[in-house]
Amino acid sequence: MKAWKEGDYRLQQVISNTRLAPGAFLLKFRKQFDFSAGQIVALGVSTDIEPRFYSIASSEEDELISVLYTEKPDGKLTPMLSMLNPGNPILVSKPFGAFTSFKSEPVFVAAGTGVAPFISALLSNKVRGATLIHGAPYPEYFYFSDYLSEKLGRNYIQCCSRCMPGSHYVGRVTSYLLQWDELDPNRNYYLCGSTEMVVETRSLLISRGVPPDRINAEIYF
Amino acid sequence: MPELLPLYGKTLAELQDIVSQEGLPPYAAMQLADWLYKKNVESIEAMTNISKSAREQLVGRYYVGLSKPEGVSASADGTKKYLFRSGNGKFVEAAYIPETGRATLCVSSQAGCKMGCLFCMTGRQGFQGNLSSGEIINQLRSIPEFKNVTNIVYMGMGEPFDNLENVLRSTEVLTSEWGMGWSPKRITVSSIGIIPAMNTFLSRSSCHLAISLHSPFDEERRMLMPIQNVYPIADVVEEIRKANIAGQRRVSFEYIMFDGLNDSPRHVREISRLLHNLRCRVNLIRFHPIPESSLRSASDETIIKFRDALTSKGIFTTIRASRGLDIQAACGLLSTKGLLKNKD
Numbered sequence: 001m002k003a004w005k006e007g008d009y010r011l012q013q014v015i016s017n018t019r020l021a022p023g024a025f026l027l028k029f030r031k032q033f034d035f036s037a038g039q040i041v042a043l044g045v046s047t048d049i050e051p052r053f054y055s056i057a058s059s060e061e062d063e064l065i066s067v068l069y070t071e072k073p074d075g076k077l078t079p080m081l082s083m084l085n086p087g088n089p090i091l092v093s094k095p096f097g098a099f100t101s102f103k104s105e106p107v108f109v110a111a112g113t114g115v116a117p118f119i120s121a122l123l124s125n126k127v128r129g130a131t132l133i134h135g136a137p138y139p140e141y142f143y144f145s146d147y148l149s150e151k152l153g154r155n156y157i158q159c160c161s162r163c164m165p166g167s168h169y170v171g172r173v174t175s176y177l178l179q180w181d182e183l184d185p186n187r188n189y190y191l192c193g194s195t196e197m198v199v200e201t202r203s204l205l206i207s208r209g210v211p212p213d214r215i216n217a218e219i220y221f
Numbered sequence: 222m223p224e225l226l227p228l229y230g231k232t233l234a235e236l237q238d239i240v241s242q243e244g245l246p247p248y249a250a251m252q253l254a255d256w257l258y259k260k261n262v263e264s265i266e267a268m269t270n271i272s273k274s275a276r277e278q279l280v281g282r283y284y285v286g287l288s289k290p291e292g293v294s295a296s297a298d299g300t301k302k303y304l305f306r307s308g309n310g311k312f313v314e315a316a317y318i319p320e321t322g323r324a325t326l327c328v329s330s331q332a333g334c335k336m337g338c339l340f341c342m343t344g345r346q347g348f349q350g351n352l353s354s355g356e357i358i359n360q361l362r363s364i365p366e367f368k369n370v371t372n373i374v375y376m377g378m379g380e381p382f383d384n385l386e387n388v389l390r391s392t393e394v395l396t397s398e399w400g401m402g403w404s405p406k407r408i409t410v411s412s413i414g415i416i417p418a419m420n421t422f423l424s425r426s427s428c429h430l431a432i433s434l435h436s437p438f439d440e441e442r443r444m445l446m447p448i449q450n451v452y453p454i455a456d457v458v459e460e461i462r463k464a465n466i467a468g469q470r471r472v473s474f475e476y477i478m479f480d481g482l483n484d485s486p487r488h489v490r491e492i493s494r495l496l497h498n499l500r501c502r503v504n505l506i507r508f509h510p511i512p513e514s515s516l517r518s519a520s521d522e523t524i525i526k527f528r529d530a531l532t533s534k535g536i537f538t539t540i541r542a543s544r545g546l547d548i549q550a551a552c553g554l555l556s557t558k559g560l561l562k563n564k565d
Contacts, residue, residue, distance in 0.1 A: 008417075040451070053451070096451075097450055097451050098439070098443070098449065098450050098451075098453055099450040099451075194347075195334070195335045195336070195337045195344070195347050195348055196347040196348075198337050198447065199337045199344055199345055199347065202337075202339070203345075203513060206513075206515065207513065212339060212444050212515070212516075213440070213441075213444050215444065216443060216444070216447075216450070217337065217447040217450075218447060218450050218451075219335065219336065219337050219447045219448075221335040221336065221383060
């Protein structure tokens with residue numbers, strides 16, 4: 001059975017597929033449709049393999065679309081994605097999804113490649129006064145950290161779960177949020193990551209007084 | 222010695238592949254299906270119209286693959302909750318719900334769930350893995366009340382459309398002539414509305430479809446169900462309209478009623494607008510509180526008023542009875558989180 005139907009996708013060419021860290025890549029291809037920061041695309045390498053969804057990590061104004069992904073050794077798609085070279089074909093859906101309305105002074109909370117929609121929102125100048133709390137296991141997985149440091153200054157918080165004490169907060173985003181003394185229940189919180197990360201973070205925010213209607217989540221599934 | 226593979230849950234086409242690979246006559250596939258799904262044997266050795274040499278050959282590579290529940294809790298209202306161990310060592314639950322004249326089995330399709338709905342206990346344990354077709358049907362086959370069950374609902378742990386191929390295999394086994402011969406009208410698959418999988422399900426299965434609605438408003442549903450960011454309910458309903466569902470097939474919308482959140486006349490009006498002229502029903506469900514949640518159920522009085530208001534708008538609306546609340550078997554309460562670290 002074909003996992004993709006005719007009309008679901010456009011055939012594109014890979015412009016670049018850069019390894020950012022062990023197992024982590026930034027894939028670029030030409031933009032064929034306008035999108036809103038926070039939207040996702042389905043990617044595939046063959047119509048027989050189920051597509052997977054990835055948040056766009058580039059500015060709405062860019063001519064290229066960037067997608068962050070990590071290679072899952074036992075996955076069906078990402079080991080093939082990681083082997084793509086410039087010029088190789090790739091199947092890309094139209095951008096879709098509604099994780100796109102970011103209110104003023106948002107708090108973005110991301111784990112790993114879950115930072116992508118927030119990078120897109122920041123690069124597209126869609127938000128002001130944002131705070132980004134990003135969790136990763138090692139320093140090299142803080143993607144776009146130079147840009148984010150410059151853009152957000154002290155409002156860019158890296159939570160590094162396996163780092164030695166030093167330049168980063170050592171621990172997970174949930175540990176950081178648990179003791180964050182600037183946590184403001186009146187701000188809007190946007191979460192992006194795995195189910196476990198989103199569920200745990202959402203519960204923690206609610207326990208600290210953030211109303212559920214101020215929490216919006218995108219789950220990678 | 223190679224790991225034995227389970228036969229239970231295989232479709233006829235898959236059994237045909239197996240007999241072909243084993244060099245057995247083609248009719249042996251139908252014999253296998255007959256023993257597995259009609260005669261309900263528990264071992265290959267018991268399949269006595271298959272030649273002894275063929276059985277010996279099969280036993281070297283396959284086993285039936287049934288597994289009994291590892292635990293059961295019984296509710297004062299007659300509901301029973303069964304605990305099963307899945308192939309990856311994780312646990313799932315199924316709820317047997319007897320009523321006058323019928324008995325419903327609520328089966329799980331995944332260990333845990335990826336969808337992270339705010340009101341659901343299963344979502345809190347994250348995702349541990351997909352169940353195979355055999356593991357899904359085993360929840361029916363291996364309970365003592367197997368022969369009493371009249372209806373099956375895929376409303377237990379997991380999102381069925383996130384494990385579509387195994388769910389479709391299981392409904393094929395359940396509903397095929399060569400399989401268990403159930404009417405698809407006695408089977409309901411419930412989903413939060415993953416559109417591509419839903420469209421595939423609608424085209425490949427005749428079973429009923431239930432969609433978790435819970436709010437007709439975008440922001441509110443997004444708060445309750447993150448999937449709204451990917452597949453908005455308006456798009457889900459639009460796809461169902463396009464499918465032009467006819468005959469006895471039923472589409473229902475599940476609506477958990479939360480006090481002060483989604484129980485107002487404004488919600489009635491918006492549901493009415495959303496479902497206008499769609500042949501469907503709405504099923505109202507009391508919210509069963511989960512720990513550390515500020516959500517509360519709407520009162521029975523509010524739920525009845527809500528039902529009447531929807532009915533007056535021409536939408537057939539029912540209220541689901543809460544069953545198995547005292548054993549955490551009621552809607553939204555299934556969870557094996559406590560077992561993830563306690564058992565291997």
